[in-house]
Amino acid sequence: MTQIERHTFDVVVIGAGGAGLRAAIEARLQGRRTAIVCKSLFGKAHTVMAEGGAAAAMGNVNPNDNWQVHFRDTMRGGKFLNHWRMAELHAKEAPDRVWELETYGALFDRTKDGKISQRNFGGHEYPRLAHVGDRTGLEMIRTLQQKIVSLQQEDQREYGDAESMVKVFAECTVTDLLKDGDRIAGAVGYLRENGTFVVFEAPTVILATGGIGKSFKVTSNSWEYTGDGHALAMKAGASLLNMEFVQFHPTGMVWPPSVKGILVTESVRGDGGILKNSEDKRFMFDYVPAVFRKQYAETPEEADRWYEDPQNNRRPPELLPRDEVARAINSEVKAGRGSPAGGVFLDIASRLPAEAIRKKLPSMYHQFKELADVDITAEPMEVGPTCHYVMGGIEVDPDTAAAVVPGLFAAGECSGGMHGSNRLGGNSLSDLLVFGRRAGAGASAYIDSLGTARPTVSDRDVEEARRAAEAPFDGDGGENPYTIHSDLQQTMNDLVGIIRKREEMEEALAKLEDLKSRAKRISVAGDKIFNPGWHLALDLTNMLIVSECIARSALIREESRGGHTRDDFPAMSPEWRKVNLVCRPEDEGVRIDQQPLPVMPPELLSLFERDELNKYMTDEELAILPEGNA
């Protein structure tokens, strides 16, 4: 008989990245007994990989910065598909959340007058990213981890038990959420260390599980990014928003195979790096879309002058927005002009002296040297688009982070709405803090509203969840989970990747059906103790749900916007801007509904010039614009 452990908490936070940890801190500060559950060791979540920084309009470097400017930048970046209220809360609260980290012990880089330094980043009007060199994510996760530890030390002094209020369940994978009627009643997971099942009885669950990149073959994401939170929410009856919007970063490493997908920072291009195809042609000049013609150089000569004299010259086309560059690289490779490993060449070696490269791009120099044995001061890098971030996620109420299922909350990359169709660099780390805290507070308020009427867990549901999780051990000689995973990744990469077409997505959906039925026949070897094959079998269920959401939404949205590019509908459509696509579970699959995008109130609309709104809105919308936008 399988062992089952039982625990009772007020709040169960699933995920120990920036969002989960900040949520847990808030829940504990509000007096809630809180569990933190995560798939990896404590302190290893994906947030650790973030480099650039956390965006917050503190105005330390440029005093003109304020929340309104940040709000505007965020809406532009998302091509006006963001939930305005989330963007507003985010812009307003990010500075306090970053400053708070200092009180927990974070050591950001400083300005001359001793404040937190801020750096420039794509899409941000002013220097705005609080950072620590190129390891901001590590600083954030360690700081939050150490804050949790400090709270545990307080509890130790107060109650004689460090884990009396906050307990971390590391390497514990949640496989199902539990409900009592229509409300959340807890969660079920298993401890990887010994295969024991764990039942968490709790009236609230906060999902903070991060992204979905592992459904794609080439990704900058880690093994944890299998869309568990997205899938858990769907299975519990909640809804997902904007799943068609997946951010592909144009430059990931493509060689060697071991590091395919790992990020090559945008600064390489900012510092003069150029993109070339196998014919040694600087091809980006062929890919400047009409709307950008005015701002971008037409000849290499002019482009090269820009680095020295940006006032009198137009920008090099290598610095077009991420989606444009990614698309161009993709076209070159498809046309047979790619590099040997299937990317294009990113050349900085012939552009700057070796010494300057080492000085300006130390981490890239070492990354290529150590991982690829490539000396970027002597030879070009091979790069190609890599799946980086999912804008889509669990539909939540902006103020409380509550999902549509009572007792369920979500924050961080697994939630949706904040970033619209495209996320600005640096806006994720601040998102984690702002909405992590709001989720913790939201859960706490919900518990107050319950009074004594707490939901209860049914043994039948627990038994059901356990059986489902153990199913891959039944029988043998079935499908190998590793093979199905690699087929899924290939399918998503090839058919629902960066450029999308109707026929290809239809083909993808057919393949997904096939993969779903193959996944039912998976069999795994070995026992339940730290068994990666079994774990992958469980992850696959989630990846398949998420992949179907992406493919179905992408098929329906007939326009190109941010992280969703349709070859057959290349333009942005004001009509589609008014629409959110919402995924809900239905039978064995996914149903997609169209739902109106919440309308931005006049005082926020008035932050934009009419000219700009013209590009996004329908005539009807423009006709009723308030005075301020005249």
Next chain:
Amino acid sequence: MSYNARFKVWRGDDRDGELEDFRVEVNDGEVVLDIIHRLQATQTPDLAVRWNCKAGKCGSCSAEINGRPRLMCMTRMSTFAEDEVVSVTPLRTFPVIKDLVTDVSFNYQKALEVPAFAPPADLALGEYRMQQVDVERSQEFRKCIECFLCQDTCHVIRDHEENKEAFAGPRFFIRLAELDMHPLDTRDRKREAQSQHGLGMCNITKCCTEVCPEHIKITDNAIIPMKERVVDTQYDPLVWLGSKIPRRSASAANKALEQGDLAQAELHARDRLRSKPTDPAALLALADSLRGQGRFDEAAKATRTLVDNAGRSRGARLDALTAHVFALLFGIEAGQLSLDRHEDEVAATLQDAQRLASTGTVLAGAHALHHLVHGRLAEAAQHAREAIQWDVDRPRRADDLVTLSEALAGLGQEEESASALREARSLWPDNPRLRTAQDTVRDMGVAAT
């Protein structure tokens, strides 16, 4: 370009296990973690391993590769010969859960024992003011990715379960140092480090610094400054010599060495060797004392015995090989040993050591000297520069500087040569190599002062 590699991977649990042999495909540009993943996908679906970022950022994939603590995702297959057997084993200092996965909860327990950051109570949000120069020292320690390789390699707890309770380990010494150096922390971390976290048990072997993938100078920048400050406030008889460490027991010879009395150290060491001719600590002390007196040929004899008796622990073997190769090279440089006769021995020792070394940088100083005695000056200078970056131990660093100075003199870079020599002298004025170096540099027409 792919080949079939031979792998030995440890499989088992906390009770039982063994090295299992595998033949597995290796492709261009792959790292050890890729090979482990290929084994999972094709041969052993339940092989347990931890990993996350696959970019050296999360510190999950720690293991011992050919006996050296390393990150699997940052160890390229191209660092091994195609016919070499690559062994991958779990961290030895922690109990195994399964295969390559160990129970590292020791570290989380220790983290809980370090009192949290204690800021001044009266600062509001956004009011913190700190200068970049003041946060930089602590920032170095905050680069730590918690791979626990330093904990694994530290001999105070490696194979010494009994020390675990009292000893927090290098990872948490840097945490204490970080807080100690934090411009706004208000607690007395030095005293705590000594009284609560076992700082006194560390005898500065620097193994932790050597394995740190983030190149944090754990010993030089955290442990030693903490110890020095502890000495300021409280008497610490164990500054250099750990009391609980069998390998470097607080012998009379070592004490004399510490006090700089080389003749006395030699006497004590020889005394000890009379009763136990292969005692490693005594051999090392003897070699050190001879080397300090400029008697490199005799030192090489001692280190040769040391190599022959180093046993099977990789750390001890590497120490012995390194000491030996340096003794040989110093002897050759000083004309006490013949290059022709000893070249094979030098090359073989260097190769053996390199195989055991965790990083290319550990032996850079020896490589530099090797090039120098062969007259390959540019290479010598390059390796010496690299060595200076990583060698934190004073005498080692001083020697690297001497090597650099000589190479530069030969290359006609007079000013740099002289300045390296000056720095070398300031680090270790009594270094016997300085005498010949000064001559060399003068011969080359450089004003040595």
